[in-house]
Structure formats: structure tokens, C-alpha cells
Amino acid sequence: xxxGVILAGGKGKRMKANRPKPLxxxxxxxxxxxxxxxxxxxxxxxxxxxxxxxxxxxxxxLGGRYETVLQAEQKGTGHAVMQAAxxxxxxxxxxxxxxxxDAPFLDAETIAQAKAQHEAxxxxxxxxxxxxxxxxxxxxxxxxxxxxxxxxxxKDATDEQRAICEINSGAYWFKTAALLxxxxxxxxxxxxxxxxxxxxxxxxxxxxxxxxxxxTENTDVILGANSQRDxxxxxxxxxxxxxxxxxxxxxxxxxxxxxxxxxxxxxGAGTAILAGTILRGKTTIxxxxxxxxxxxxxxxxxxxxxxxxxxxxxxxxxxxxVKIGPFVHIRPNSHxxxxxxxxxxxxxxxxxxxxxxxxxxxxxxxxxxxxxxxxFGCGTVTVNYDGIxxxxxVIGDNCFIGCNTNLVAPVKLGKYVYTAAGTxxxxxxxxxxxxxxxxxxxxxxxxxxxxxxGKIEYKDKK
Ligand code: UD1
Ligand code: CA
Numbered sequence: 174x175x176x177g178v179i180l181a182g183g184k185g186k187r188m189k190a191n192r193p194k195p196l197x198x199x200x201x202x203x204x205x206x207x208x209x210x211x212x213x214x215x216x217x218x219x220x221x222x223x224x225x226x227x228x229x230x231x232x233x234x235l236g237g238r239y240e241t242v243l244q245a246e247q248k249g250t251g252h253a254v255m256q257a258a259x260x261x262x263x264x265x266x267x268x269x270x271x272x273x274x275d276a277p278f279l280d281a282e283t284i285a286q287a288k289a290q291h292e293a294x295x296x297x298x299x300x301x302x303x304x305x306x307x308x309x310x311x312x313x314x315x316x317x318x319x320x321x322x323x324x325x326x327x328k329d330a331t332d333e334q335r336a337i338c339e340i341n342s343g344a345y346w347f348k349t350a351a352l353l354x355x356x357x358x359x360x361x362x363x364x365x366x367x368x369x370x371x372x373x374x375x376x377x378x379x380x381x382x383x384x385x386x387x388x389t390e391n392t393d394v395i396l397g398a399n400s401q402r403d404x405x406x407x408x409x410x411x412x413x414x415x416x417x418x419x420x421x422x423x424x425x426x427x428x429x430x431x432x433x434x435x436x437x438x439x440x441g442a443g444t445a446i447l448a449g450t451i452l453r454g455k456t457t458i459x460x461x462x463x464x465x466x467x468x469x470x471x472x473x474x475x476x477x478x479x480x481x482x483x484x485x486x487x488x489x490x491x492x493x494x495v496k497i498g499p500f501v502h503i504r505p506n507s508h509x510x511x512x513x514x515x516x517x518x519x520x521x522x523x524x525x526x527x528x529x530x531x532x533x534x535x536x537x538x539x540x541x542x543x544x545x546x547x548x549f550g551c552g553t554v555t556v557n558y559d560g561i562x563x564x565x566x567v568i569g570d571n572c573f574i575g576c577n578t579n580l581v582a583p584v585k586l587g588k589y590v591y592t593a594a595g596t597x598x599x600x601x602x603x604x605x606x607x608x609x610x611x612x613x614x615x616x617x618x619x620x621x622x623x624x625x626x627g628k629i630e631y632k633d634k635k
Contacts, residue, residue: 181274182225195274207277214281249367297382311340328364550576
């Protein structure tokens with residue numbers, strides 16, 4: 174059996190936060206999630222996460238998906254792996270991948286290729302390495318004519334060793350049995366006074382085992398975040414990678430300002446994404462749409478030819494040729510059908526809006542089933558909540574809702590129903606009817622003259 178051990182115990186002092194570093198997000202997912210996904214995609218599915226600093230947050234995030242072990246004190250990467258010894262002892266016949274929970278770009282391909290080399294060479298340990306122009310801060314890979322000889326940390330390295338530019342990514346494949354054996358020989362006699370996992374390489378070589386290095390060309394895979402500045406850089410890299418993919422697919426970007434697209438979002442060719450637009454989660458956008466400026470679209474299906482301008486939409490479906498915005502909120506579980514037009518300051522929640530319907534301004538439609546070609550006057554409100562329960566409104570095809578109509582749910586309008594402006598509808602209205610609810614209007618002539626008792630002229634002058 175192959176195991177994965179993800180190190181997520183370190184404090185990450187420089188992040189200056191009460192949150193474990195691996196839970197900081199890159200493009201909408203915690204770095205830990207990126208690492209877990211890479212493992213899963215490389216078919217490493219028996220995972221153990223070593224938690225430490227604010228470890229309960231790791232458990233809360235994982236929600237029992239994977240096993241965790243607590244490293245109560247952070248005494249180094251070797252010490253962290255020791256906490257997983259019982260987990261690994263379940264089956265010592267296979268290999269164990271050890272990686273850092275704060276290096277999100279290590280991908281499944283690199284993991285798989287390193288494993289192939291690890292097995293082909295019969296290594297007890299294979300370190301994933303990269304060559305960097307500036308290796309400062311990383312562990313350096315020591316080599317002799319016999320191959321990899323060990324890893325020396327920056328703090329412990331001589332000037333000559335510091336000039337080596339092949340560095341340790343912090344990810345390794347071990348034979349599980351060899352790893353468990355080597356952990357027992359670790360000590361903390363070094364500049365940091367920590368149990369270095371990196372020392373296992375020299376220990377295993379000393380026991381006559383083989384060690385190797387898989388040197389990756391893709392230096393991004395080693396990038397980690399030690400500070401908020403690093404995290405911003407990781408986000409920038411990830412963000413531009415996604416935008417790059419969409420450019421290849423024919424998506425139009427005239428600028429990339431404030432545009433953030435999460436990795437699982439799909440966008441059709443000919444669609445333009447405008448400044449300030451954030452596309453999240455499992456969102457699919459069709460062809461020839463215009464999305465933005467300043468939209469947030471999360472977990473939505475948007476069909477072809479849709480125009481969204483200053484729209485926030487969540488967990489909803491927007492069919493073809495719909496035009497929405499500006500300043501519109503589409504809340505979860507809404508279904509906006511073909512050709513609908515929704516204008517400024519409208520909120521739609523948990524509702525279906527039928528084909529060709531227009532909701533032009535200042536309207537709230539919640540918990541409602543609206544038919545085709547309905548026209549909503551300005552200021553219509555579905556009164557869906559009585560303080561205890563939410564109820565639905567049903568509005569038939571071709572209704573004409575007058576301005577400032579209140580529809581007190583549960584209520585049903587048939588088809589071709591008119592409501593007069595200002596009507597509060599409290600009972601069902603049959604097809605082809607007019608609902609009107611108004612007191613008779615009275616006009617009191619001379620009212621203001623009397624009120625100001627002849628001083629109108631004085632007021633005019635002021
Ligand atoms: C480590 C490697 C270094 C490598 C670098 C790559 C060692 C001794 N050094 O150094 O060779 O170039 O990663 O980024 O391993 N962690 C724990 N418990 C601890 C200490 C760390 O869980 O007690 C976790 C951290 O949360 C992090 C990972 O282990 O996810 C790496 O720890 P970090 O302190 O960043 O190691 P580096 O000093 O960067
Ligand atoms: Ca690090």
C-alpha cells in the first residue's frame with residue numbers, strides 16, 4: 174500500500190495569523206487542498222495530515238475526510254513524520270510520499286514520475302529536487318560521483334555548499350519500511366536544534382540503502398508560501414495560469430485587472446471577461462457571453478450569449494441570451510430562463526423566471542414561480558416571509574405587474590393578470606383579471622394655502 178504524509182504542523186510565524194499556513198487559500202482553495210488533490214490524482218489515497226499549530230482548524234477543514242495526527246510541539250520535519258509512524262506501520266510493504274502542506278503546485282504528474290524513478294532505481298528514498306538560480310533558504314542536494322550523498326540545510330551549510338543550486342523541494346518518496354527505520358536514528362544536533370527529515374537521506378545511505386533525486390524542470394512545483402507576500406505571489410502565478418488556459422480556448426480578456434477565475438471554471442470561446450470579475454467554484458459559462466465588469470459568479474451554469482454587468486450570482490442557472498445588470502443579486506436556486514431581462518437593483522432568490530420576462534428595476538422576487546413574458550413594474554415585492562414561514566408566489570404567463578405591487582405569499586396570479594400600481598395582492602387572482610386594491614382618491618383643493626395661512630408668497634421669496 175502507498176501512503177501520503179502531508180506536513181502541516183509548522184507555525185508559519187511570518188504569516189502572522191492564527192491559522193495554520195496550509196489553510197491559506199490559493200485561487201479559492203486552501204493550499205492543503207491543492208496538495209491533497211495532487212495526491213489523489215497521483216493515486217495516493219491513504220493520506221495522513223500532520224497537524225500542529227491551530228491543529229483543530231485542520232480537523233475542522235478536513236471534516237474527517239482523512240486521518241490526522243497531532244505534533245504537539247514543532248520539533249522539525251523529521252519529528253513531524255515520526256507522529257505518523259503508527260499510521261505507516263499498518264503496512265510497511267509499499268512506499269510513502271512525504272510532502273509539505275504549504276507547497277500547492279506540486280502536481281500529480283511530478284509525483285507519479287518521481288515514483289516511477291524511485292521504483293525503477295530501487296531507491297529507499299527519492300527526493301524531488303529542482304535547480305534554482307537563487308537557492309537561498311532551501312536545503313541543498315549534496316552529490317558525489319556515486320549520486321546523491323545527502324541534504325544540507327541553509328543554516329548548516331558551508332559557503333561551498335551554499336553555492337549548490339540543486340535544492341530539496343521538501344517532497345520525497347520513501348520505501349515505507351526504510352523511512353520508519355531511518356526515523357529512529359534521527360537526532361537534533363544541528364543549527365536549528367530540530368529533527369530534520371532531510372537527514373534520513375544520509376542515514377539510509379549509511380545503512381547501505383540507495384538514495385536518488387528526481388530533478389523537475391518545472392520549478393513552480395517547489396514554490397511554497399512562508400509569508401503573505403509569498404502567498405500573493407502564488408495566487409498571481411495560479412491566476413495567470415488559469416487565464417492563460419482560457420486565452421488558448423478563445424476567451425477574450427482586454428485586461429486582467431481584478432479578474433480571478435478558479436481552476437474548475439469552464440468558459441466557452443468568444444466570451445469576454447471584463448475587469449473585476451471573480452468566477453468561482455463549479456461555474457460553467459457558455460460561448461459569446463459578456464461577463465463583467467465587476468461580477469461574482471459562483472457555482473452557476475450560464476448559457477450562451479448571456480450579458481452580466483455588475484451581477485452577483487450564486488448556485489443558479491442562467492439560460493441563453495439573458496441580460497442582467499447592473500447591480501443585481503441572483504441568490505441560490507434561481508433559474509433564469511431564455512431571453513429574460515433583469516435590470517438595476519433587482520434581487521432574485523430561489524425562483525424561476527420564465528422565458529422573455531422583464532424585471533427592469535428595483536424589485537424583489539423570492540420563492541416564486543414566474544411564467545413567460547411577464548412584465549414587472551418598478552418596485553414590485555414578493556412578500557414571501559411572514560416572520561415564521563416562507564411561502565411561494567405563482568405568477569402566470571403574460572402577467573403585467575403594476576409598479577409597487579406587493580404579492581403576499583402564498584398567492585397565485587393566473588395568466589394575463591394585471592395588477593394596478595400600488596396594489597397589495599392577498600388572494601389568488603384568476604386568468605385575465607385585474608387586481609386593484611386602492612382607496613378612492615380624494616383631492617382637497619386649497620389644502621396648502623390653508624396650511625400656510627396665506628404665507629405662501631413669503632415661502633416663495635425665502
Ligand atoms: C524544508 C526542508 C528543506 C527544503 C524546504 C522546502 C527540512 C529540515 N528542510 O525546510 O530542505 O528545501 O523544506 O520548502 O526538512 N512542519 C511540521 N512540523 C515541524 C516543522 C515543519 O509539520 O515541526 C511542516 C511545515 O508546516 C511545512 C513543512 O513541514 O509544511 C516544511 O517545514 P518548513 O519549516 O517550512 O521547512 P523549511 O525550513 O522550509
Ligand atoms: Ca518552507
